[in-house]
Amino acid sequence: MINPSQAVPAPGPALRLLSLGAGVQSTTVLLLACEGEIPRFDVALFADTGWEPRAVYATLDRLTVHAEQHGIPVRRVSAGNIRADALDPKHRFVSMPLHTLNPDGTRGLARRQCTSEYKIIPLKKAARELLGYPHPRRVPCGVYAEQAIGISTDEIGRAKDSGLRFLRNVFPLLDLGFDRTRCMEFLAGRGFGQTVKSACVGCPFHGNTGWRWIRDHDPDGWAEAVEFDRAIRHGYPHATGRGQALRGRYFLHRSCVPLDQADLDGPAKGKRHLRLMAAESASDEDGDPDGCSPWSCRSGKPVTAAARLTGSEDRTA
Template sequence: MEELHVISLGAGVQSTTMLLMAAHGEIEPKPKYAIFADTGWEPKRVYEHLEWLAEEAGRYGIEVIRVSNGNIRDDMHRAVEEGTRFASLPFFLPFFLGNGEIHNPRNEGKAWRQCTAEYKLVPVQREIRRLAGYKGTPRKKIATVWIGISWDEMMRAKPSKVKWLENRHPLLEKNMDRFNCMRWLQNKSYPIPPKSSCIGCPFHDNVMWLDMKRNYPEEWEEAVEFDRAVRHLPRFKKKPYLHRSCKPLDEVNLGEDQGELDLFINECEGYCGV
């Protein structure tokens, strides 16, 4: 039986480049499938890009499959209103000094991140089992998963946590960073994909939040409302926030230099932000 190769498609710059390079025969063997795990709360422009990409990939015999394990925004609101179970995002949790000032050194106070596993890993792995003809958990390797981690984020590359899947990182094999990916797309006259991440992801930096506020006001209002709602979640002893300053999102001075690093590096599975 031919080995199953599957692309984990985030629909961002790196995974889009990886898919299209495979389509053009620049990475082999060409996978038959690319799986996009939909959290239900990506920006509209990401879904528009995904539709275009599915059509383009289909021209080369690669099927883009969209799977889901629920809507992350709706599930969180349901947890607030009904006390149901929820998969935690990496919310910021404040530390208070004696004078009442909020102190969060180096962003160390973060909630446990469960969202990637629940909304990305689980549905992708479930679909791979289906494609390989397995209903239960396989006892041996059944597929190789291509993950779009580029050279500038190589610290995110990790082996698979399940023995029946093998992770492959083709962009690392090609020594390609994000800039190389964008240059490849431009040389092929392909559009540059938008950043792929949930609208209310705590990993956004000030540049992304400010861009959302200025250019995508509906998304900004959704994020502000979501940020207010999460303060009413059960489980947390300290009130969670979407912004690393531990302030309500609509009260943050987004022009301030927060000494920010790219927190998507902390998403080490490589299923988000690529």
């Protein structure tokens, strides 16, 4: 942590941070830093929603030990448990992009704020604290943290600016030319070949491959997802308890049928409505969620190659 009383900010970033999801790409970035292939991070931050697959938490535990042996502390930050909060009638409304079946038979997606609330806000808060300027203190001009994001070359369109003056996103895998396949090969060569994608167990953006993986490899997570799917059928308990039942019916699976009845092995049907938010191509039905990483959802501001080199993005405090 830097001294808040420092009068003249030093050139360059005051801190180097990694937004760690413990999935394939961000795990690769952390191991590259451990090996000295990219600059070492001062801290790796894992935004914990409380509902990741057991395999992700197992990878995170291994990474924590490995990284700290190389001088990189791994710190978990959290705004709460998204599953428990959504089912708690006393907790304020939790907005997840649930699939909706409207009374007239049309389909859509509920509003999505979970990425911001459970990932971006805790990470932003942690960055401020590590810089020495917790909210509501203003971070002085010129003081910023460099934050590495695990975006590979095959998903370059997801590279987004943070939108914050004190937090500058960088993308080491783009600079190194790593695609997802190369990341997986890199991990396999270092004993992390079983690393899985990081996404909430109950993420409505799961394709059939993701749901099958949870069903077949994380039975406790599958049981939780099935129960959650039933519990939110007519809205969140907080809303219904106040007489504000949501319009229509709500589902985790894109087919708008109960999760434990959904055909996870058959061909995709009726997914046109998902493109409102997921923007998936016809070949992505079986893909896992790709829009929930902090600052890399499709609605964010893209970072151009020139901006990555010059740091010229327009940032607000």
